[in-house]
Amino acid sequence: MTKDHKDAPMLIAGAWRSSKNQHPIVDPYRGDTVGASAQATLSDLEDAIAAARKGADAMAAMPGHERQNRLQKVAGRLAAEKSEIAKLLSRESGKAVRDSQGEIDRAVDTFSLSAGEAIRIEGRHVPLDGSAMGAGRYAFLLRFPVGVVAAITPFNAPVNLTAHKVAPALAAGNAIVLKPPPQTPLAIQRMIEIVQEVGFPEGALNVVHGGAEIGKALVAHPGVDFITFTGSTQAGTAIKAGSGLKRVALELGGNGxxxxxxxxxxxxxxxxxxxxxxxxxxxxxxxxxxxxxxxxxxxxxxxxxxxxxxxxxxxxxxxxxxxxxxxxxxxxxxxxxxxxxxxxxxxxxxxxxxxxxxxxxxxxxxxxxxxxxxxxxxxxxxxxxxxxxxxxxxxxxxxxxxxxxxxxxxxxxxxxxxxxxxxxxxxxxxxxxxxxxxxxxxxLAYGGVRDSGMGREGPRYAIEDMTDQRLVVFNL
The missing domain is CATH 3.40.309.10 (Aldehyde Dehydrogenase; Chain A, domain 2)
Known part of the structure; x- marks a missing residue:
């Protein structure tokens, strides 16, 4: 699977897309170039979000058991390719290969856990007979996909932290536009290829590479319904300020x-x-x-x-x-x-x-x-x-x-x-x-307070964030 040089193209509407502007990926230990990513233009981003809007409809119509089945297949494929993906991750990030192997194991868990949650998305009954006005009526809170999730992921644990965005978003029945980290997109690229290969609908997963300009445009775009970000407190602050009224989940820094x-x-x-x-x-x-x-x-x-x-x-x-x-x-x-x-x-x-x-x-x-x-x-x-x-x-x-x-x-x-x-x-x-x-x-429900962010990661908790509650009242 892994070659000496691996490219990371964009993925838009189910098709790979290259670019004249290629960003080189350099091994920080050896100093050689191990790959390149295709840098998106604002036009590419518009195409990706348009594709995601169409893909969101197909994902929302997909039964939970089908989403579960596909996500579990991704987990199995990642496990089978662990050694090669870990080597690629170590080359682009400088991470000790034992830690890279552990990260792939965790990404397998994240997809598997998300697969299980895909068939456990549930609402609840709201009792109304506690008041005279509500007596005789029935109310339910049901959960539905938010639509399009924008995800921006960091370089330090790129495969698993991307899995924590992609797997819950798909499990919840959403489409997603992903911006991987500029420094470490190559191992993520193989995971994206696997997601495509197991057969999610066209536009369910879209990928754009780029820097701050693309990230800023992504989070501000009216076609995005929810934003999930892992990275620095400085960047998280900018994302929150630029996101308007969209809900955000921010997993930011700490001092351990x-x-x-x-x-x-x-x-x-x-x-x-x-x-x-x-x-x-x-x-x-x-x-x-x-x-x-x-x-x-x-x-x-x-x-x-x-x-x-x-x-x-x-x-x-x-x-x-x-x-x-x-x-x-x-x-x-x-x-x-x-x-x-x-x-x-x-x-x-x-x-x-x-x-x-x-x-x-x-x-x-x-x-x-x-x-x-x-x-x-x-x-x-x-x-x-x-x-x-x-x-x-x-x-x-x-x-x-x-x-x-x-x-x-x-x-x-x-x-x-x-x-x-x-x-x-x-x-x-x-x-x-x-x-x-x-x-x-x-x-786990993982996240922080103050400058360490808001919201919680972990498949069950991310899915709660990536779904909207809808109140239904029956007057009988």
Whole structure:
């Protein structure tokens, strides 16, 4: 299936479409070109949305069991091609191939879970006899597809996060216009080909490649009914501002707070934090970025985490022994390097790492950081973890809730009382008990608060967003 060079054309009304303007896809580790994507014009976008409007009618008429069957076929085909798709993903993204294989496994789950939800879309009976006016009447809330879904996906987990847009949209009976990430469209391209091959109606899935201009026009277009986006807080803010009255689901950034209380299993906590701060080269919105450790356990925790981080292998993403590959490109690595250098100049201590190699950055552990440093208060999106001590849990609550982010946090403790105290007080979209902020499985209601976004992903929850409720009242 995979060739040395793979193109990613547009897909409009069931036909592949090329372009004179080709965007090269560069392997961030080797520096060679591995493919190219066909850049859309505004005219191409108009065609894609027009095709989706027609495709939406065909999708709405398709019975749930047929949508289920096709989505399950996609899952099976992805599973069968996992090795080749993962290799392609590692080439274009610099992601360690073990992580790429895990991502394809999760995309399989996402399509399979969406297939199951396609036959479980249900409304409810609304009792009216609670008032004299309603007595004797019957009311029902039914769910129908919204129509056309616009989806914009990121580079850090491109296959699975695209699956989280495409599979629920199709399961709900919608058509979709997808804008893949400019940096990593190639593995997505193979998934799109598989969706086409299993036989969805013409126009059910349309794909346009491009930058900010195409994205801005897509979300503002009156032919779009719902927008789903995963990416930076800055871009999400612009999408919300430009979307008019359309509903949006925004899964945005985070700063990965994990709390280690005095009664925690320090070895388990440090081991998990070491791996989950560095996997995907830290390019995950729930990557462990800041660890708050009760002061009496601080030194022991740091010692164990440091040993575990030093064991991680930085290297060729295609080497199965590699733990940490590159960042998405050299510019991203330079930004991480500058943030670490700035922290060091302002008093932070680098215990390990802190060195960039082209598009790669060594796994880095910082202590003596201050809350106002970029590496703490903003999203690093790189292989960097900062460790801070605390004396009282009220400090933890204040630190977490003062952040502009609120995606997920982790808590390590043996105390149910401590757990429920924090669950009540921490204002985040998710709390992982005896685990890090990084944990996610694909059926969860996943999302954040504040600058981390709005709405929830996960097939069941995305389908709720991608369907409209319609009230039906019977006067009998």
């Amino acid at each position: 707070v994990t709390i280690v209380h005095s009664d925690a299993d320090i070895t388990a906590a440090a081991t998990a934090c070491a791996r989950n701060s560095m996997r995907l080269a830290g390019q995950s919105c729930i990557s462990v970025q800041t660890v708050l450790v009760e002061r009496s356990r601080f030194d022991a925790f740091v010692a164990i985490l440091l040993d575990k981080v030093k064991e991680l292998k930085l290297g060729d993403p295609l080497d199965p022994a590699t733990d940490v590959g590159t960042l998405i490109d050299e510019a991203a690595a330079k930004r991480v390097e500058s943030w670490v250098d700035d922290a060091r100049k302002n008093g932070a201590k680098v215990l390990t790492g802190g060195v960039r190699h082209g598009a790669a950055h060594e796994p880095t552990v910082l202590v003596d950081v201050k809350p106002q440093m970029e590496v703490v208060c903003n999203e690093v999106f790189g292989p960097v973890v900062s460790i801070l001590p605390y004396d009282d849990l009220s400090e933890v609550v204040d630190f977490t809730n003062r952040s502009r982010f609120g995606l997920q946090c982790g808590i390590f403790t043996a105390s149910n009382q401590t757990t429920f105290d924090l669950v009540r007080k921490l204002k985040t979209g998710g709390i992982i008990v005896n685990g890090t902020s990084t944990w996610r499985t694909d059926q």
